[in-house]
Amino acid sequence: MxxxxxxxxxxxxxxxxxxxxxxxxxxxxxxxxxxxxxxxxxxxxxxxxxxxxxxxxxxxxxxxxxxxxxxxxxxxxxxxxxxxxxxxxxxxxxxxxxxxxxxxxxxxxxxxxxxxxxxxxxxxAPLLPVHPLPELARWTFQGHSSDGPTVSWLLTELEQAGIPCSWVAAKKRRASDSLMRWEGDLTPDSESGDDRSRAVRVMVYGSLDGEGFGIVLRALGEQDRRVSRVLAVLADRITQRYSGTCLVGTTMIPGREWEYWRARNGRAPE
Incomplete structure (x- = not known):
C-alpha cells in the first residue's frame, strides 16, 4: 500500500x-x-x-x-x-x-x-499466534494483483526446483479472520512418514486496502537446509511472477530487487 x-x-x-x-x-x-x-x-x-x-x-x-x-x-x-x-x-x-x-x-x-x-x-500482515515449533525465518510479501498464488502453483514451482513437497492444510481459523484465504504447511518429501517437525508454514490473506494480497512464509522447526531452500525458492518465484514489496524484519524491499538483495546479503530471510 x-x-x-x-x-x-x-x-x-x-x-x-x-x-x-x-x-x-x-x-x-x-x-x-x-x-x-x-x-x-x-x-x-x-x-x-x-x-x-x-x-x-x-x-x-x-x-x-x-x-x-x-x-x-x-x-x-x-x-x-x-x-x-x-x-x-x-x-x-x-x-x-x-x-x-x-x-x-x-x-x-x-x-x-x-x-x-x-x-x-x-x-x-495479520497477527500470528505463537507456533509450538521454533520459528527460524519469516518472509512477508504484499502483492499488487488481486489474485495471489495457489497451493498447486507453489507445489509445481517447488517440483521444478527439485524439492518436491507435500501439503497439509491448517485448521480452519475463526470466522472473524475475514482477510484469511488459506493456510497450511509445506514439508519436503524426504521427511519420513508424517513427521511435520520441520516445514514452511504458508499463509495467504487479502489486502487490507483495496485490491491485492499478502503472503507470509515461516520456516518452522529445527534448522534444516531443505526447509530453508523451500522458503528461499518460493520467495524467488513469487517475486518473479508478482509485483509488490517484500518485508524482512522491518526492511522493505521492492520485489524486483529481492534476488539482488538476497545475493548481496548472502542469506535467506530472517
Missing part, C-alpha cells in the same frame, strides 16, 4: 489509517541529501533533503510496518539523551501550515520534521 501526502486531507487520511501510530515504535531513521553542481559558482549546492522514518505498529488485528518518506525537508531534529528512548511512540501529531507538513513523533519533539510532502509505504 502506498499513499502520497501533501494536503490537510491527506494528513487526515494518514492519521485515520494509522491511528497516529499509537503504541508503535521507530525502528529506523535515515537522512539523505541531494546536491547539484552550480556551473556559475563552481560549487555543489543543496537541492533536496529527504528523511525516512520506519515505524512498526499494530492496529485492528494487523501488524504493520510503515515507511514514511519526507522530501523537501527544511527542518529536522532528533535528540536522545543518555538513558532515554525516543523510539517508542504514543501517538504522533501532524499539521499542514503554509504548504509545509510538520510531524512530531513524540510529545517532547525529540524527533521532529518539517517537509514539503511525504510518501507512505506500508506492508501489513
Amino acid at each position: 502506498q499513499h502520497h501526502i501533501k494536503t490537510v486531507e491527506d494528513l487526515r487520511w494518514l492519521m485515520a489509517h494509522t491511528g497516529g501510530f499509537r503504541s508503535g515504535y521507530v525502528t529506523d531513521v535515515q537522512m539523505s541529501k541531494r546536491r547539484l553542481f552550480d556551473e556559475e559558482t563552481g560549487r555543489d549546492v543543496l537541492a533536496d533533503t529527504t528523511v525516512t522514518v520506519t515505524i512498526r505498529y499494530q492496529l485492528r488485528g494487523m501488524v504493520r510496518v510503515a515507511k514514511l518518506v519526507m522530501s523537501g525537508v527544511t527542518d529536522f531534529s532528533i535528540f536522545e539523551q543518555e538513558g532515554a528512548d525516543c523510539s517508542s511512540l504514543s501517538i504522533i501529531q501532524a499539521e499542514c501550515t503554509a504548504g509545509r507538513l510538520r510531524f512530531w513523533f513524540d510529545p517532547q519533539g525529540e524527533l521532529y520534521a518539517v517537509c514539503e510532502e511525504a510518501h507512505l509505504e506500508e506492508v501489513a
Whole structure:
C-alpha cells in the first residue's frame, strides 16, 4: 500500500489509517541529501533533503510496518539523551501550515520534521499466534494483483526446483479472520512418514486496502537446509511472477530487487 501526502486531507487520511501510530515504535531513521553542481559558482549546492522514518505498529488485528518518506525537508531534529528512548511512540501529531507538513513523533519533539510532502509505504500482515515449533525465518510479501498464488502453483514451482513437497492444510481459523484465504504447511518429501517437525508454514490473506494480497512464509522447526531452500525458492518465484514489496524484519524491499538483495546479503530471510 502506498499513499502520497501533501494536503490537510491527506494528513487526515494518514492519521485515520494509522491511528497516529499509537503504541508503535521507530525502528529506523535515515537522512539523505541531494546536491547539484552550480556551473556559475563552481560549487555543489543543496537541492533536496529527504528523511525516512520506519515505524512498526499494530492496529485492528494487523501488524504493520510503515515507511514514511519526507522530501523537501527544511527542518529536522532528533535528540536522545543518555538513558532515554525516543523510539517508542504514543501517538504522533501532524499539521499542514503554509504548504509545509510538520510531524512530531513524540510529545517532547525529540524527533521532529518539517517537509514539503511525504510518501507512505506500508506492508501489513495479520497477527500470528505463537507456533509450538521454533520459528527460524519469516518472509512477508504484499502483492499488487488481486489474485495471489495457489497451493498447486507453489507445489509445481517447488517440483521444478527439485524439492518436491507435500501439503497439509491448517485448521480452519475463526470466522472473524475475514482477510484469511488459506493456510497450511509445506514439508519436503524426504521427511519420513508424517513427521511435520520441520516445514514452511504458508499463509495467504487479502489486502487490507483495496485490491491485492499478502503472503507470509515461516520456516518452522529445527534448522534444516531443505526447509530453508523451500522458503528461499518460493520467495524467488513469487517475486518473479508478482509485483509488490517484500518485508524482512522491518526492511522493505521492492520485489524486483529481492534476488539482488538476497545475493548481496548472502542469506535467506530472517
